[in-house]
Amino acid sequence: MKNVKVLGTGCANCRNTVQLVESIAKELGVEISLEKVEDIQAIMAYGVMSTPAVVIDTKVVHAGGVPGREKIEQWFV
Amino acid sequence: MNAHRKAELNMNSNQTIRQNLSSVHRWLTMISLAVPVWVLAYLNLDHFAQWLIGLFGLSRNTHLGEAMHFFFFDTPKVLLLLTGIVFAMGIIQTFFAPERTRALLSGKRLGAGNMLAASLGIVTPFCSCSAVPLFIGFLSAGVPLGVTFSFLISAPMVNEVALVLLFGMFGWKVAGLYLGMGLLVAIVAGLVIGKLGMERHLEDWVQKIAKGEVAHIPGEEMGWVQRFEAGAQHVREIVGKVWPYVIAGIALGAGIHGYVPEDFMASIMGRDAWWSVPVAVILGVPMYTNAAGIIPIVEALIGKGAALGTVLAFMMAVIALSAPEMIILRKVLKPALIATFASVVACGIVLVGYVFNAVI
Numbered sequence: 001m002k003n004v005k006v007l008g009t010g011c012a013n014c015r016n017t018v019q020l021v022e023s024i025a026k027e028l029g030v031e032i033s034l035e036k037v038e039d040i041q042a043i044m045a046y047g048v049m050s051t052p053a054v055v056i057d058t059k060v061v062h063a064g065g066v067p068g069r070e071k072i073e074q075w076f077v
Numbered sequence: 078m079n080a081h082r083k084a085e086l087n088m089n090s091n092q093t094i095r096q097n098l099s100s101v102h103r104w105l106t107m108i109s110l111a112v113p114v115w116v117l118a119y120l121n122l123d124h125f126a127q128w129l130i131g132l133f134g135l136s137r138n139t140h141l142g143e144a145m146h147f148f149f150f151d152t153p154k155v156l157l158l159l160t161g162i163v164f165a166m167g168i169i170q171t172f173f174a175p176e177r178t179r180a181l182l183s184g185k186r187l188g189a190g191n192m193l194a195a196s197l198g199i200v201t202p203f204c205s206c207s208a209v210p211l212f213i214g215f216l217s218a219g220v221p222l223g224v225t226f227s228f229l230i231s232a233p234m235v236n237e238v239a240l241v242l243l244f245g246m247f248g249w250k251v252a253g254l255y256l257g258m259g260l261l262v263a264i265v266a267g268l269v270i271g272k273l274g275m276e277r278h279l280e281d282w283v284q285k286i287a288k289g290e291v292a293h294i295p296g297e298e299m300g301w302v303q304r305f306e307a308g309a310q311h312v313r314e315i316v317g318k319v320w321p322y323v324i325a326g327i328a329l330g331a332g333i334h335g336y337v338p339e340d341f342m343a344s345i346m347g348r349d350a351w352w353s354v355p356v357a358v359i360l361g362v363p364m365y366t367n368a369a370g371i372i373p374i375v376e377a378l379i380g381k382g383a384a385l386g387t388v389l390a391f392m393m394a395v396i397a398l399s400a401p402e403m404i405i406l407r408k409v410l411k412p413a414l415i416a417t418f419a420s421v422v423a424c425g426i427v428l429v430g431y432v433f434n435a436v437i
Contacts, residue, residue: 009405011204040209040408041282049175049214050207064175064202 002076005035007043008052016066017052024069030076104305119157126150148331155245155323159238159316166237167311170202171304175211182220182228187271190224195263198231208402209409216279217286223271230422231263234397238319239368246330246376247385254433255389262393262425269421270414278414319369326373333380353387354430358423361394365402371395386433393426 004021008014018036025032037043037055046055050064056075118125126149127137135142178201182194203211208229215225235256244252276284371392378388398419406415 009209013204043210044213044286047214049179049210050202050204051210064207 002030002032003035003057004032004075005037005055006052007037007046007048007055009040009043010038011051013066014052017054020066020069021054021072024072025076028073028076032076100302101300101305104302108305115157115161118153122150122154122157125153144331148327151246151327151330152324155242155327156316156320158241158245159319159323160312162237162241163315164308164312166200167308168304169200170311171299171307173197173201175201175207175214178228179215179218179220182215182224183218185220185224187221187223187268190221191227191264191267191271192260194220194224194227194267195231195235195260198228198263199235199237201228201232203232203236209405212406212409213283213286216283221271222276222279223267223269225267226270226418227263227267230266230397231260233402234263234393235259236368238315239392239396242323242326242368242372246326246372247379251385251389254436255393258389258429258433259393262397262422262429266418266421266425270417273417275414275417278411278417280409280411283409322369322372326369326376329373330376330380333377353384354390354434355427357387357391357430358394358427361391362398362419362423363400364395365399366395368392368396384434385437386430386435389433390426390430393429394423397426398422 004025006014006018006021008017014036018034021032022034025034043051043053046053046060048060048063052066053063054061054067054075061075062071126146129149130137130142130145133145135145137143137146178197181197182190185193212225212229215228216222240252240256243255375388375392378391379385403415403419406418410418
């Protein structure tokens with residue numbers, strides 16, 4: 001099971017990202033555990049500079065803006 | 078996982094290269110069709126407005142006809158400009174990821190660094206919700222505090238939406254002045270904050286942050302297709318959000334244009350009332366809206382005879398400084414630094430207001 005974290009301080013784009021990741025994982029039938037990280041110190045610990053960012057397991061795979069559908073699908077292949 | 082779907086995805090990545098070539102062509106064809114249509118539409122705005130009010134059986138000699146003409150002329154004009162510029166800006170921004178901007182600014186000294194930072198603030202994609210990560214990311218890469226502030230002030234204040242709207246409604250001189258003065262405020266305020274040496278007024282955990290631990294985000298190869306897509310995405314995001322404000326602003330402007338006597342506001346916000354600039358800025362600081370939301374108000378105030386400098390100072394204060402932003406920044410700045418930041422920027426804006434009022 002993949003652990004997916006969405007890093008962001010709670011703006012609209014962060015919420016959209018969470019929803020999109022959730023629905024695409026469901027569509028593909030991939031089981032994930034989805035977490036939202038809103039604490040700024042925790043976010044900074046990942047070294048990202050723009051939010052929303054996405055961390056899969058421990059790796060930052062995306063930063064700055066809502067990721068595209070295709071990109072999200074690639075994470076779950 | 079669904080095996081069929083998986084196979085499909087794999088196949089997709091194999092075909093990517095071929096598809097990319099053909100979609101670059103598709104984009105180029107679309108753009109080369111869109112540009113002449115755009116230019117033609119822009120050149121015929123007046124005919125269009127005349128024709129439309131003709132349909133209603135009105136002429137420009139009546140109050141209503143004049144107001145309607147103003148509305149049907151300005152709305153498509155501003156929306157056309159906005160779509161074009163925002164699309165171009167979306168493409169330009171793909172060349173200035175925050176990581177790139179930071180690399181350009183890292184180790185720059187006060188002065189030249191502030192100018193560069195303020196200019197990069199225009200082209201780097203920025204959302205106020207990213208202000209804190211960006212702020213820390215800059216500092217940890219060795220960008221001086223003052224330079225970081227120049228960026229942080231310019232990025233929200235001097236942006237393409239504000240400039241397009243000002244250009245569309247008040248002409249290139251006002252837009253140019255706003256651009257120049259906005260940059261100046263960002264540069265000087267950053268310089269002042271840098272000279273004050275306020276690094277110890279950063280929150281302790283920020284001071285402790287290790288230097289330069291940057292996440293490497295795997296290969297987002299930006300081909301032209303991605304850049305064009307980013308442009309289109311930017312249009313959907315910005316124009317999609319902004320158009321109601323634009324229409325509200327122009328409708329308000331149209332009403333004023335047709336009906337309200339010219340110097341309704343002149344006595345309160347005219348250039349003879351010296352205190353109006355600081356009052357406008359003080360009122361504007363806690364308020365928050367984006368560039369688009371403020372334009373209806375600006376339009377209304379100027380239409381009623383308020384002085385341009387006063388109104389632009391108000392606009393800058395609303396966009397550049399806001400209570401929600403201060404609350405976000407409080408997580409990384411101690412109160413003394415927040416207060417310095419707010420008052421340095423506010424003073425800069427007041428000065429800009431006076432200069433505008435004196436010049437125009």
